[in-house]
Amino acid sequence: MAPTASNGQRVALHRYPDGQMRPSDFVVEDQPRPAPDAGHFVMRTMFVSVDPMLRLFVDRAPFGGAMPAMPLGTTIPGAAVGEIVESRHPDFAVGDLVEGRFGWQSFALSDGGGVVRVDPRLGPPENALGIAGLPGFTAYVGLEAAGGVKPGETFLVSGAAGAVGSVAGALIRARGGRAVGIAGGEDKCRYLVDRIGYAAAVDRHAPDFLERLRAALPTGANVYFDNVGGPLLASVVPLMARGGLVLISGLMAQYQGDAPGGRDNLPTVLRAVMMNGMRIQGFTQAGRSDLRPGFEAELAALVASGGIDTDLHIIDGIERLPEAMCGLFENSTTGKVLVRVTPADRQQDSAQLALVEEKQ
Numbered sequence: 001m002a003p004t005a006s007n008g009q010r011v012a013l014h015r016y017p018d019g020q021m022r023p024s025d026f027v028v029e030d031q032p033r034p035a036p037d038a039g040h041f042v043m044r045t046m047f048v049s050v051d052p053m054l055r056l057f058v059d060r061a062p063f064g065g066a067m068p069a070m071p072l073g074t075t076i077p078g079a080a081v082g083e084i085v086e087s088r089h090p091d092f093a094v095g096d097l098v099e100g101r102f103g104w105q106s107f108a109l110s111d112g113g114g115v116v117r118v119d120p121r122l123g124p125p126e127n128a129l130g131i132a133g134l135p136g137f138t139a140y141v142g143l144e145a146a147g148g149v150k151p152g153e154t155f156l157v158s159g160a161a162g163a164v165g166s167v168a169g170a171l172i173r174a175r176g177g178r179a180v181g182i183a184g185g186e187d188k189c190r191y192l193v194d195r196i197g198y199a200a201a202v203d204r205h206a207p208d209f210l211e212r213l214r215a216a217l218p219t220g221a222n223v224y225f226d227n228v229g230g231p232l233l234a235s236v237v238p239l240m241a242r243g244g245l246v247l248i249s250g251l252m253a254q255y256q257g258d259a260p261g262g263r264d265n266l267p268t269v270l271r272a273v274m275m276n277g278m279r280i281q282g283f284t285q286a287g288r289s290d291l292r293p294g295f296e297a298e299l300a301a302l303v304a305s306g307g308i309d310t311d312l313h314i315i316d317g318i319e320r321l322p323e324a325m326c327g328l329f330e331n332s333t334t335g336k337v338l339v340r341v342t343p344a345d346r347q348q349d350s351a352q353l354a355l356v357e358e359k360q
Helices: 125-129 134-145 163-174 186-196 209-216 230-239 266-276 289-305 318-330 344-359
Strands: 008-013 026-031 041-049 080-087 097-100 107-110 154-157 178-183 200-203 221-226 240-248 279-282 312-316 336-340
Touching (some): 008 318, 041 125, 080 107, 080 125, 097 125, 125 312, 134 163, 134 289, 154 163, 163 178, 163 289, 163 336, 178 209, 200 209, 221 230, 230 240, 230 266, 240 266, 266 279, 312 318, 318 336
Parallel strands (some): 154 178, 154 221
Antiparallel strands (some): 008 026, 041 080, 041 107, 080 097
């Protein structure tokens, strides 16, 4: 019995953003369901990840011109999780739940490259885009780049209530470190302490922010896990411990361009680096598949013990992806932002269909 054919939608780049992104920079279009050739499968999307790093890829000159621009009309790339609904691939079967860079679309045709099966040990399928996906793995790789977590060591994390920062804090606590988070708003700070296990959290909007942060870091921070960049970095580096490490995970404050007429923060940063004998190091999770088994084992143990409890912010409807993407920079939320593409009832119908086909 073949799956019932149906059409879907995709989100494409309509025009290059001029400064701040707007939903009108994207277009939602109808999309026919593809048919797989030999060695391919069709995945029906359940959830799409909304990631701030995508802002760099839709630029007219990505990474300052280091990469060619994405052609207008291209489906927006991005991670997604879904169910295989038709397969002519020897290694993937109908009903398999998979995660990969399938893009912002209802259906994706894939040859299996870069695709991984969803690990049930790591919670529900949507976790494959959050704690068990790119954000969680980024946090894990960053801590490995820092040389691990030594018991009693203090880690300061910016953007701590976001997808990466939430996992970083949970891993630091589980490994015996002391995590101090920076977040925007008292509600987020309570979330970090009560849900994630941060030792302390400081509201970056507080008028006495630096005084509060200094009090939370009586001996300084051994590692600053920076997800934000921008002026915050210059404010924080003087509070680092001597010989500390500034670990660059993301620069969200700069993804939409530096503020016009903004202050040059580099002299302040370099002065602190020189005076305190600090290091600045960037890292990437790309090409670090060797760390994946260790990450999954550690995360599975945390999930099983209830040692990690992060928020998922789910928005319904593929047509709301542009709004959700722009909202990352305008209305920050706790945890991971996802868009649910396939309604829950259709996810259940698909699973029943796969079961019927298997019995036949």
